[in-house]
Amino acid sequence: MCGIFAVSLPGNEAGNLVLEGLKKLEYRGYDSWGVAIRQDSGEIILRKDVGKIKDVQIQFEMSGEAIGHTRWATHGGVTMANAHPHQVGKVTLVHNGIFENYLDVKSKYQDEGMGFRSDTDTEVIACMVNDFLEKGMSVAGAIRHSAEVIQGRFSLLVIAEGFPGIYAARRGSPLIIGRGETGTFIASDIPALLEHTNVVNYLDDDEMVHIEGNKAEFSSLISGDVIEKREVAVSWKAEQASKGDYQHFMIKEIFDQKKTLRDAIDHDDEKLHEAVELLQKSNGAYFVACGTAHKAAMCAEYYFAEISGRKINVVPASEMPSFERFINDKTAIIAVSQSGETADVLEILERGKKAGAKILALTNVESSSMARLADVHIPINAGPEKAVASTKATTAQMAILFLLAYADAGKLNLGREILSGTASAINDLINPRYENYVKDVAGKILNQKSLFIIGRGSLFPMALESAIKIQEVSYIHAQGFPAGELKHGPIALIEEGVPCLVLGDDQDTLSNAMEIKSRGAHIIGIAPKRAEVFDDWLKVPDCGQAQSIATIVPVQLLAYYLATFKGLDPDMPRNLAKSVTVK
Ligand code: M6R
Secondary structure (H helix, E strand, O other): OOEEEEEEOOOOEHHHHHHHHHHHOHHHOOOEEEEEEEOOOOOEEEEEEEOOOOOOOOOOOOEOEEEEEEEOOOOOOOOOOOOOOEEEOOEEEEEEEOOOOHHHHHHHHHHOOOOOOOOOOHHHHHHHHHHHHHOOOOHHHHHHHHHHHOOOOEEEEEEEOOEEEEEEEEEEOOOEEEEOOOOEEEEOOHHHOOOOOOEEEEOOOOEEEEEEOOEEEEEEOOOOOEEOOOOEEOOOOHHHHOOOOOOOHHHHHHHHHHHHHHHHOOOOHHHHHHHHHHHHOOOOEEEEEOHHHHHHHHHHHHHHHHHHOOOOEEEEHHHHHHHHHHOOOOOEEEEEEOOOOOHHHHHHHHHHHHOOOEEEEEEOOOOOHHHHHOOEEEEOOOOOOOOOOOOHHHHHHHHHHHHHHHHHOOOHHHHHHHHHHHHHHHHHHOOHHHHHHHHHHHHHHOOOOEEEEEEOOOHHHHHHHHHHHHHHHHOOEEEEEEHHHHHHOHHHHOOOOOEEEEEOOOHHHHHHHHHHHOOOOEEEEEEOOOOOOOOEEEEOOOOHHHHHHHHHHHHHHHHHHHHHHOOOOOOOOOOOOOOOOOO
């Protein structure tokens, strides 16, 4: 949610490098963009605009230091004035996060006669830092002092006239420092750094850094004391974070599933047993996740119930506060998240940890905040996922959760065998011929206003996930239901020609399909066997208990083709951002 990028290096390319870095971070927000560069004269100049950064083709003035931002609007509409960077006096600043008490601080400055150009919380931070600077503090001191006032999560980049170098500070929103041979880079996510370096320092909460050329000095955001940070080599490669020959990241990432499922299950037994031990020692376990990751966790609720006979509660992170009274030092919390940075989940984990709960985190971004907070972390090994719609990370999450259920049952090898068969089946499934079947179905339902999806057992969460996939990229109203629930109300919405995706071919689900077909619905079966009730059929391999993993793949393709046939950009759907780091 908001991408930020900074460069300090000898030479004159900083502005252009920041622009390129922001293009790689655009999936984090694409309402507006902006870059600030320090000119040779010392003056800091701004270039910003509303809209997506991907098509911006400008050459920046010569500069060795620049900061930039691509915005997902929170406070203030999508306007030029609200685009970052914000400049007050000598201070220019970009910000990711939310300054919750900004109105109190803003009104104090307004009472003193200060005028604001934007509606953002960020401009108020710039105003504070500048104020403390004018009162004689150093830039680092002014940032520390401002951080004392700010309630909420943030990451900040600050560049100040008359003070060389770039400052960055973090509390709750990610910041990674890339160490090049001659220069230093700062980004809110790893893919933007890979082209320059794979050696990084992770900034932790309440830490700051000052970079100048290839020097980086870390300090505490609380005390100002200097901190030593470890350099870490990142395993992701630049090619993994690029589209290659594909038109969009979404379709590339769907095809990546030919391999990622195998990578996901490629964990040594010890790690999986460590995770399961944490569950087995607990007296009550909760899956906490958001959006698609929450649907993967819902699936896992079925896996554990059916495979190891363990009941695990599943709660969307934003609803967890109602259940927090049940969290104590005997509880296991299992966080499922692609980014490992989702604010609603992080907050529950932080509070859970304080209550003594043990944390197991499954994340794709290996050194994410959740990974670092967890007692046990399992990386899902899907490689960078850049399309806003999660695809390969979802199936990787489901595969690991499936494996954990088998490990819990003491039958890890059998779990691996089933998943290995599923991985091969998915590898065979995704090919251009199959894509043509999906395109054919997409063409038939393209102009529908609404569609329904039903499934039973672990295919019910996949019906919910199918709805998210279709809604977010094609903007068609889609809703998922347990197959048996439709007749208890939603069936009233079925009219002649309304498409209904039926996940599975078990007798009960087929009977439910028949109930809606007889009221005019157009039935699209997604199942191993063709049934008479299906008007259209997308075959999926029979993967037994791992059927949910195979079944979501054709729906991902369907969502992709619905979006592209409608001329929409599936990688950057309206109003969304890849990583939701605000509550
Ligand atoms: O990074 P996370 O897995 O924690 O993200 C959670 C959701 O925001 C995410 O799954 C969202 O629902 C996706 N856009 C769905 O495709």
